[in-house]
Amino acid sequence: MRVPTPTVAAAALAAAMLAACSPGTGSDTGTAQQANDKKITYVYFTDGPDEQATRNLISGFEKETGIQVDLQIVPFDNLEQTLQARLSGNNAPDVARLSDIDPFRDDLLDLNKYQKSALDGVFVDGAKSYTTGKNGELLAVPSDLTMNGPLINVDQFKKANVPLPDEQKPWTWTEMVAAAKKVQQVNKTQYAIAMDVSGHRFATMLSEFGTDYFTADGKVGLDQTKALAAIKEFADLNNSGAMPKDVWLQAGSKYKGANDVFLAGQVPVYISGNWQVSAFAKDAKFTWAAAPNACQERCGGYPGGKFMVSFKQSKHQALAAQFIAWMNSAKSQTQMCQQAAFLPTRKDLISSGITYPSRSTDMNVFLSEIQKTPADTFANNYSPAFSDTANAARDELAKVLAGKDTPEQAVTVIRAAAQKALEGVK
Amino acid sequence: MTASQTRARTDRGGARQTSTWTSAGGGRPPATGRVLTYALLVALSILVLAPVVWAALSSFKTQTELAQRPPALLPHSLSTANYSGALQSFHFTTYLKNSVLVTVGATVLTLAINTMAAYGLAKYNFRGRNFLFLVTLGTIMIPLQIILIPVYQVAASLHLVNSLWGLIIPPAATPTGVFLLRQYMLGLPDDLIEAARIDGAGEFRIFLRVIVPLCGAPIAVLTIFSVIWRWNDFLWPLIISQDQDKYTLPVALAQFNSELVVPFNYILAMSVVSMLPVVIIFLVLQRHIVRGIANTGLR
Numbered sequence: 001m002r003v004p005t006p007t008v009a010a011a012a013l014a015a016a017m018l019a020a021c022s023p024g025t026g027s028d029t030g031t032a033q034q035a036n037d038k039k040i041t042y043v044y045f046t047d048g049p050d051e052q053a054t055r056n057l058i059s060g061f062e063k064e065t066g067i068q069v070d071l072q073i074v075p076f077d078n079l080e081q082t083l084q085a086r087l088s089g090n091n092a093p094d095v096a097r098l099s100d101i102d103p104f105r106d107d108l109l110d111l112n113k114y115q116k117s118a119l120d121g122v123f124v125d126g127a128k129s130y131t132t133g134k135n136g137e138l139l140a141v142p143s144d145l146t147m148n149g150p151l152i153n154v155d156q157f158k159k160a161n162v163p164l165p166d167e168q169k170p171w172t173w174t175e176m177v178a179a180a181k182k183v184q185q186v187n188k189t190q191y192a193i194a195m196d197v198s199g200h201r202f203a204t205m206l207s208e209f210g211t212d213y214f215t216a217d218g219k220v221g222l223d224q225t226k227a228l229a230a231i232k233e234f235a236d237l238n239n240s241g242a243m244p245k246d247v248w249l250q251a252g253s254k255y256k257g258a259n260d261v262f263l264a265g266q267v268p269v270y271i272s273g274n275w276q277v278s279a280f281a282k283d284a285k286f287t288w289a290a291a292p293n294a295c296q297e298r299c300g301g302y303p304g305g306k307f308m309v310s311f312k313q314s315k316h317q318a319l320a321a322q323f324i325a326w327m328n329s330a331k332s333q334t335q336m337c338q339q340a341a342f343l344p345t346r347k348d349l350i351s352s353g354i355t356y357p358s359r360s361t362d363m364n365v366f367l368s369e370i371q372k373t374p375a376d377t378f379a380n381n382y383s384p385a386f387s388d389t390a391n392a393a394r395d396e397l398a399k400v401l402a403g404k405d406t407p408e409q410a411v412t413v414i415r416a417a418a419q420k421a422l423e424g425v426k
Numbered sequence: 427m428t429a430s431q432t433r434a435r436t437d438r439g440g441a442r443q444t445s446t447w448t449s450a451g452g453g454r455p456p457a458t459g460r461v462l463t464y465a466l467l468v469a470l471s472i473l474v475l476a477p478v479v480w481a482a483l484s485s486f487k488t489q490t491e492l493a494q495r496p497p498a499l500l501p502h503s504l505s506t507a508n509y510s511g512a513l514q515s516f517h518f519t520t521y522l523k524n525s526v527l528v529t530v531g532a533t534v535l536t537l538a539i540n541t542m543a544a545y546g547l548a549k550y551n552f553r554g555r556n557f558l559f560l561v562t563l564g565t566i567m568i569p570l571q572i573i574l575i576p577v578y579q580v581a582a583s584l585h586l587v588n589s590l591w592g593l594i595i596p597p598a599a600t601p602t603g604v605f606l607l608r609q610y611m612l613g614l615p616d617d618l619i620e621a622a623r624i625d626g627a628g629e630f631r632i633f634l635r636v637i638v639p640l641c642g643a644p645i646a647v648l649t650i651f652s653v654i655w656r657w658n659d660f661l662w663p664l665i666i667s668q669d670q671d672k673y674t675l676p677v678a679l680a681q682f683n684s685e686l687v688v689p690f691n692y693i694l695a696m697s698v699v700s701m702l703p704v705v706i707i708f709l710v711l712q713r714h715i716v717r718g719i720a721n722t723g724l725r
Contacts, residue, residue, distance in 0.1 A: 041668070047684040051515060072668050075680035078661075081574070085665045088575045089582030093668075099685055146686075190495065257687065260493030275686045283489040 053339035110137035114321035126378020160186035199390025210297030300373030385421035392417030544607030
């Protein structure tokens with residue numbers, strides 16, 4: 001015991017540091033050595049009901065192909081961290097579900113190499129530029145689509161004798177606000193309209209006011225007058241108490257859903273998205289419905305979605321691509337959408353529609369919004385600069401609500417953030 | 427509040443002077459200091475207990491009730507829907523087993539490594555001792571987030587990833603523990619060690635038979651720290667354990683956190699379930715823990 005432990009520890013530490021610097025662990029090595037066993041790993045994060053739906057699909061896949069799928073669920077907040085660590089340790093999963101593929105672009109497998117016939121050109125066109133790599137590779141498959149839109153408390157609307165919005169002739173933003181305020185007065189709810197604390201949900205409002213963070217060809221958008229009008233309206237609604245100002249101020253720089261305010265019956269109109277449908281079907285104690293998005297300058301909602309990817313490091317690339325193709329076949333997507341109340345990403349399913357076992361009308365309201373949604377919103381949401389810009393917008397709006405910045409300043413700040421985000425990805 | 431307490435509070439001087447206090451309750455009135463101490467202790471324990479009780483009560487509420495403004499203290503009904511719903515995808519026994527294995531394993535290993543390291547740093551003279559000690563201390567200042575990737579790479583090349591060993595071995599050497607034990611060992615007289623050497627004891631025997639028994643107090647403290655650290659550890663287990671059957675409780679709890687919807691009713695229910703083992707262990711072992719610390723504290 002003459003050799004003191006710390007020396008050993010220090011030597012081990014030094015060795016570890018050197019090992020970390022050694023080359024060869026990079027992820028740009030092209031193809032990893034392929035293994036022969038029929039077992040793949042799938043890193044997943046869940047939004048709730050989709051977990052069981054995914055498990056059902058996986059067991060179908062296992063039965064049909066004899067390939068075993070190990071589903072590994074990680075919390076959404078730590079998804080990127082987990083994957084980055086695993087990539088650095090040359091231990092990437094075979095398949096992963098992502099909401100943002102940009103941090104991993106260089107590590108993703110070209111799915112066209114294995115499943116071009118099944119996957120190429122099948123999915124919603126707006127996502128194409130985002131999922132295509134520098135040399136035309138297919139890096140990701142949009143596995144589910146989300147659509148923003150308002151949900152309304154039907155009971156409260158009826159009590160106030162306010163007509164429900166007509167899907168064929170949607171309300172304008174002004175009409176929606178007026179209706180919400182009237183319902184608020186009669187029912188004595190705390191607020192009239194609530195929105196999630198998110199730059200993505202605010203983009204819905206921006207788009208309805210006729211502008212967006214970026215133009216369709218990827219330059220900074222945000223028309224001065226239109227953006228200013230949207231921000232002013234947003235600030236006025238919050239400052240007058242029609243929107244729950246404290247939800248935005250409280251959240252700080254974090255995403256926060258306003259679903260609890262809606263569930264508590266304290267707001268008749270809640271701007272969120274289709275993912276709330278299955279949760280509300282279970283939790284809401286009142287009659288509610290999905291409503292068409294307001295049309296001010298333009299109609300439609302705002303898209304979002306998740307992707308399935310595989311990695312160059314994967315030791316089962318062919319199986320991974322096969323799994324991704326299987327999970328996104330028309331049959332599987334239909335099953336997934338029905339069980340989890342998701343929207344499909346396949347062009348054929350979007351145009352044919354899906355019969356949902358429950359809340360079908362609401363889901364189809366969201367589904368029909370896809371067609372009304374302007375094309376530039378897809379380009380925006382799938383722009384690599386989107387998430388940084390949306391987060392900057394969310395933080396800036398909080399500053400406007402706190403009285404630190406004027407709406408005019410906010411437009412300038414968000415434009416600058418969009419510019420910076422664009423430069424960052426170039 | 428009893429009559430005597432009220433009296434003691436409103437009429438503090440008088441209560442102290444009149445030693446012939448006669449009241450229905452009998453006995454001497456409590457001194458003001460004592461009353462204040464108790465009041466403070468009660469207030470503090472309410473402060474500490476409130477969130478726990480709140481969580482336990484809320485775990486029976488539905489999402490709607492959780493969203494209610496102003497919030498109600500009691501749930502509408504003691505429905506176990508949250509528990510049964512969450513337990514469907516929450517393999518509690520597996521996670522509990524992993525948490526226990528990791529906590530016990532890592533604590534034993536931590537104690538073994540840290541006492542030896544601290545002994546070396548405290549009682550042996552060798553070149554670079556202070557430097558090594560400073561290096562050890564310096565690592566306190568580096569958070570895991572910064573060295574996560576290199577540490578993960580080392581763990582991956584040692585095939586520790588996705589195994590419970592990967593949760594037990596890498597966090598075992600804690601600089602805080604080494605520091606705590608070394609400072610304590612510095613206070614032990616060298617004469618003891620020399621006397622043992624004269625009696626012919628080997629170095630390892632001295633360490634085991636003389637030093638370790640004398641370090642009861644800091645070892646107890648480090649044990650408690652280590653158990654708390656490992657039980658609550660989140661980031662490292664999250665990165666290392668990949669299969670769900672290797673998850674510890676905190677990692678498993680976080681699975682419910684999704685991008686768009688956070689089911690707080692499930693999280694609350696499972697938090698309560700995860701708290702139970704700790705509470706039960708503490709209730710059963712309370713005496714031993716307190717007495718153990720008190721005894722060893724006397725040295």
